[in-house]
Amino acid sequence: MIISVLGSAAGGGLxxxxxxxxxxxxxxxxxxxxxxxTQSSLAVSADGKRWLLLNASPDLREQIGRHAFxxxxxxxxxxxxxxxxxxxTNADVDHIxxxxxxxxxxxxxxxxxxxxxxxxxxxxxxxxxDRQIVDRIPLEVDRPSMVLGGxxxxxxxxxxxxxxxxxxxxxxxxxxxxxxxxxxxxxxxGLEISDGASRFHYIPGCAFIDGALRQRLxxxxxxxxxxxxxxxxxxxxxxxxxxxxxRMGHISMSGPQGSLAAxxxxxxxxxxxxxxxxxxxxxxxDSPERAEVERQGWEVAFDGMELRL
Numbered sequence: 001m002i003i004s005v006l007g008s009a010a011g012g013g014l015x016x017x018x019x020x021x022x023x024x025x026x027x028x029x030x031x032x033x034x035x036x037x038t039q040s041s042l043a044v045s046a047d048g049k050r051w052l053l054l055n056a057s058p059d060l061r062e063q064i065g066r067h068a069f070x071x072x073x074x075x076x077x078x079x080x081x082x083x084x085x086x087x088x089t090n091a092d093v094d095h096i097x098x099x100x101x102x103x104x105x106x107x108x109x110x111x112x113x114x115x116x117x118x119x120x121x122x123x124x125x126x127x128x129x130d131r132q133i134v135d136r137i138p139l140e141v142d143r144p145s146m147v148l149g150g151x152x153x154x155x156x157x158x159x160x161x162x163x164x165x166x167x168x169x170x171x172x173x174x175x176x177x178x179x180x181x182x183x184x185x186x187x188x189x190g191l192e193i194s195d196g197a198s199r200f201h202y203i204p205g206c207a208f209i210d211g212a213l214r215q216r217l218x219x220x221x222x223x224x225x226x227x228x229x230x231x232x233x234x235x236x237x238x239x240x241x242x243x244x245x246x247r248m249g250h251i252s253m254s255g256p257q258g259s260l261a262a263x264x265x266x267x268x269x270x271x272x273x274x275x276x277x278x279x280x281x282x283x284x285x286d287s288p289e290r291a292e293v294e295r296q297g298w299e300v301a302f303d304g305m306e307l308r309l
Contacts, residue, residue, distance in 0.1 A: 001044065001045070001046055001157075001193075001195045001197075001198050001200075001308065001309045002044065002045045002046075002048055002306065002307075002308055003042060003043075003044050003200065003222075003306065003307045003308070003309070004042065004043045004044075004067065004069070004304075004305070004306050005042060005274070005301050005302065005303060005304065005305040005306070005307075006038070006041040006042060006043050006053075006057070006059075006060075006063040006066075006067065006303065007037065007038035007039045007040045007041045007057050007059055007063055007303055008037045008038075008040055008274050008275070008276065008300075008301035008302055008303055008305070009037035009038060009039055009040060009275070009276055009277075009278065010039070010040065010094065010228050010275045010276060010277040010278070011039060011092065011093060011094035011277075012039070012094075012277075012278060013036075013037060013038050013039050013059060013278070014027050014034070014035075014036055014037040014276075014278045014283065015027040015028050015036060015278065016278045019240070019278055021238055021239075021240050021278060021279060022238070023278050023279065023280070023281075023283050023284065024278050026284070027283075032285070033284060033285055033286060034283055034284055034285070035283070035285075035302050035303070036303075037276070037283075037302065037303050038057060038059035038062060038063055038303055039057035039058055039059050039094045040055060040057060040094065040095075040204050040274050040275040041053060041054060041055045041056060041057040041059075041060065041063065041095075041098070042054040042055070042202060042224070042274075043067070043069075043070065044157060044193055045069075045155070045157075046148070046154055046155045046156060046157050046195035046196075047154050047155040048069065049082060049155060050082055050084045050148055050155050051069065051070060051082050051083050051084065052083075052084065052085050052086070052087065052147055052148055052157050052159075052193075053083060053085070053086045053087070054086075054087050054089070054191065054193075054202050055086075055087070055088060055089055055094075055095040055096075055098075055204065056086050056088070056095065056096060056097070056098030056099045056101070056102065057094055057095065057097070057098045058093065058094060058097040058098055059098070060098030060101045060102070061098075061101045063303075064101075066303075066304070069082065070082060070083060079104065079105065079106065080106075081106050081108075083102070083106070083108055084108055084109070084147075084148050085108055085109040085110075085111060085147040085148055085157075086099065086102070086108065086109070086110050086111070087111045087112065087139070087147060087159055087191060088110070088111070088112035088116050089112075089188065089189050089190065089191060089202070089203075089204055089205060090116060090166065090169060090187060090188045090189070090205050091115075091116045091119040091120075091168075091169040091172065091187070092169045092170070092205065093169070093170075093171065095204075096116075096119075096120070099120075099126060099129060100125065100126070100128060102129065102134075103128040103129055103130075105130065105133070106133070106134075107133040107134065108134060108135075109134070109135045109136075109137050109147060110129070110134060110135065110136045110137065111137045111138075111139050111145065111147055111159065112136075112138070112139060112189075113138065113139055113141075113161065113186035113187075113189050114138045114186060115184060115185075115186035115187050116186070116187070117136050117138055119169070119172065120136065121136075139159065139161040139189070140161070141161055141162060141163055141186075141189070142160065142161075142162055143160065143161075144158045144159070144160045144194075145158065145159050145160070145161075146158050147159050154195075156195060156196060157193060157194070157195055158193070158194045158195075158196070159191050159192070159193055159194075160191070160192040160194075161189045161190070161191055162189060162190050162191075162192070162216060163185055163186070163188075163189060163190075164188050164189060164190045164203055164205070164206050164207075164213060165188070165206060165207040165208050165209075165210060165213075165249075166183070166187055166188025166205050166206060166207050166249050167180075167181060167183050167187065167188065167207060167248065167249025168181055168182050168183040168184070168187045169187070170248075183249075188205050188206070188207075188249070190202065190203035190206070190213075190216075191203075192216075195309075198221060198309035199220070199221065199309075200220065200221060200222035200223070200224070200309060201216075201217060201220050201222070201223045201224065202224045203223070203224065203225050203226055204224065204225075204226055204274055204275040205226050205249065205250065205275065206225065206226040206250070206251050206259075207246070207249045207250065207251060208251050208257065208262075209251060209259060209262035209263065214262065214263065214266065217263065217266060217268060218266055218267060218268075219267050219268070220268050220269065221268075221269040221270070221309055222268075222269055222270045222272070222307065222309060223263075223268050223270070223271055223272065224272050224273075224274045224301070225259055225263075225271065225272070225273060225274070226250055226251055226259070226273075226274070226275055227253060227259075227273025227274055227275055227276045227280065227282070227300070227301075228245060228248070228250035228251075228252075228275055228276065228277045228280070229245040229250060229252045229253070229277055229279065229280055230252060230253045230254055230280050230281050230282055230289050231245075231252055231253075231254055231255065232244045232245045232246055232252045232255065233245075234279050234280065234281070235277070235279045238279050240278075240279055253273070253280075253282070253289075253293060254289075254292075260292075260293065260296055260298070264296070270299065270307070271297055271298045271299065272298070272299045272300075272301050272305075272307075273293065273298055273299070273300050273301060274301040276300070276301075282300050283300070
């Protein structure tokens with residue numbers, strides 16, 4: 001199985017268009033120290049021919065352009081694409097806006113929880129994806145779904161969705177609902193992707209790691225995990241926002257309740273942080289925070305990173 005990181009940043013990317021914070025400024029002036037990053041998405045294939053996208057970022061057109069394996073087949077019809085399906089983990093803008101890039105009459109499947117599909121159904125702009133050829137398929141929790149069918153030479157991919165602690169998308173928040181802002185099961189899911197011989201887990205959004213999630217990730221060959229923030233209050237400390245990570249529905253890396261501590265000691269093959277906010281100091285190659293996550297066995301995803309299982 002081939003896994004390509006199309007984008008590794010959180011919403012807004014790096015540098016963010018209207019930000020002159022330390023990381024954004026350095027990404028403009030010294031890319032050896034802070035690599036620019038587009039908004040998070042993965043491309044996955046079992047055979048290198050047909051591809052599954054995990055989330056569709058607003059930067060999708062740029063990401064497709066950078067990766068020849070996502071270009072139309074030069075021997076195929078005038079309009080063709082190796083993209084066969086898209087799976088969405090939530091309804092955040094940085095995970096669904098790229099669907100609008102895929103509107104030019106190409107047949108593929110959109111898989112998501114019923115909650116997320118309802119968001120697409122309620123927003124008529126997504127009707128640019130022709131319902132005659134673009135199917136919207138609900139994922140059932142803890143039940144494998146074949147999202148790319150096999151062929152004589154292989155190529156089959158199966159996805160199993162599972163609930164993770166999270167939050168409803170920002171533009172759907174209902175402040176009258178209290179502390180949960182209207183969040184319900186299915187607003188945020190994680191994924192286990194398998195080609196029958198290998199598997200990995202993808203969780204780009206997660207509010208905290210509970211016992212059930214720890215148990216699920218035991219012995220996983222590869223985990224991509226929400227790396228939005230290093231500390232819960234880093235955006236406040238840097239003067240970039242008044243929101244904590246908890247308020248945004250994202251776990252921090254550090255601290256007693258952070259992901260470094262929560263997953264310490266688990267038998268996980270490779271651990272990769274993805275979906276880093278532009279404020280996160282691990283994005284700086286020479287930072288002590290970067291050194292600490294690497295010391296604890298974690299990698300920090302970057303655009304163009306490729307992994308094979």
